[in-house]
Amino acid sequence: MSIPNAKTVSFSKTTITELMIPSYANFGGKIHGGILLSLIDKVAYACASKHAANYCVTVSVDNVDFLEPVEVGDLVHLRASVVHVGNSSLVVGISVIAENVKEGSVKKTNNSYVTMVAKGDDDKPTQVPALILESQEEVRLFLEAIKRKELKKDFRSKIKEVSAVIMDQAHEELLEHERCILDLKNFTL
Numbered sequence: 125m126s127i128p129n130a131k132t133v134s135f136s137k138t139t140i141t142e143l144m145i146p147s148y149a150n151f152g153g154k155i156h157g158g159i160l161l162s163l164i165d166k167v168a169y170a171c172a173s174k175h176a177a178n179y180c181v182t183v184s185v186d187n188v189d190f191l192e193p194v195e196v197g198d199l200v201h202l203r204a205s206v207v208h209v210g211n212s213s214l215v216v217g218i219s220v221i222a223e224n225v226k227e228g229s230v231k232k233t234n235n236s237y238v239t240m241v242a243k244g245d246d247d248k249p250t251q252v253p254a255l256i257l258e259s260q261e262e263v264r265l266f267l268e269a270i271k272r273k274e275l276k277k278d279f280r281s282k283i284k285e286v287s288a289v290i291m292d293q294a295h296e297e298l299l300e301h302e303r304c305i306l307d308l309k310n311f312t313l
């Protein structure tokens with residue numbers, strides 16, 4: 125099947141490398157999570173806007189787990205590629221790797237998926253080019269992104285249901301073995 129303007133995954137593959145300077149560190153001497161999140165957003169934007177050939181906005185960031193601390197002096201490599209496209213949305217997969225050049229060691233610190241939406245000159249969502257999948261891995265990632273989208277939708281509706289009825293249950297019993305103290309005597313509606 126041929127779709128006009130379709131683009132390969134490799135067309136927009138983007139890598140950013142950033143040196144972790146002392147001003148990026150927190151009080152514990154490790155790199156702030158917010159710095160890494162900002163870099164994730166930056167590389168996701170670069171990759172998505174290249175595929176879309178349009179301005180893109182971030183709508184959702186999934187799976188942000190900080191697996192290992194990042195040190196001052198590390199080189200952080202962020203590798204981004206489009207794993208899925210919808211109509212106006214794109215999912216960008218990002219892997220973050222910290223390299224200690226002195227020791228010659230590398231560690232994986234984050235693996236995230238960012239959903240971005242392309243916007244046209246009218247500031248409305250606009251269609252993005254289709255994605256040409258050239259390997260089994262690209263097919264796997266595309267299918268996985270569809271599944272993740274479905275699971276997220278289910279989760280959202282389930283959490284809505286739970287939250288609507290949660291206070292109807294005997295919460296004293298549910299909280300019995302939790303590390304919290306109920307002290308509602310001063311509470312007024």
Ligand SMILES: CCCCCCCCCCCCCCCC(=O)SCCNC(=O)CCNC(=O)[C@H](O)C(C)(C)COP(=O)(O)OP(=O)(O)OC[C@H]1O[C@@H](n2cnc3c(N)ncnc32)[C@H](O)[C@@H]1OP(=O)(O)O
Nearest residue numbers: 162165166169180181182183184210211212213239241249
């Ligand atoms: C040292 C420190 C330095 C700091 C230095 C910083 C540097 C780092 C900067 C780098 C540069 C980056 C730059 C990025 C750009 C921004 O940062 S943007 C700012 C943050 N994001 C925003 O403001 C977006 C706000 N949201 C919106 O405007 C609207 O929700 C949107 C995105 C236009 C969507 O509107 P809508 O009415 O839901 O539109 P709708 O047509 O229903 O949906 C459009 C698509 O979005 C999808 N969608 C909607 N909501 C969701 C959702 N929650 N999840 C998934 N998909 C969704 C729909 O499924 C649909 O997909 P398609 O079927 O078209 O594929």
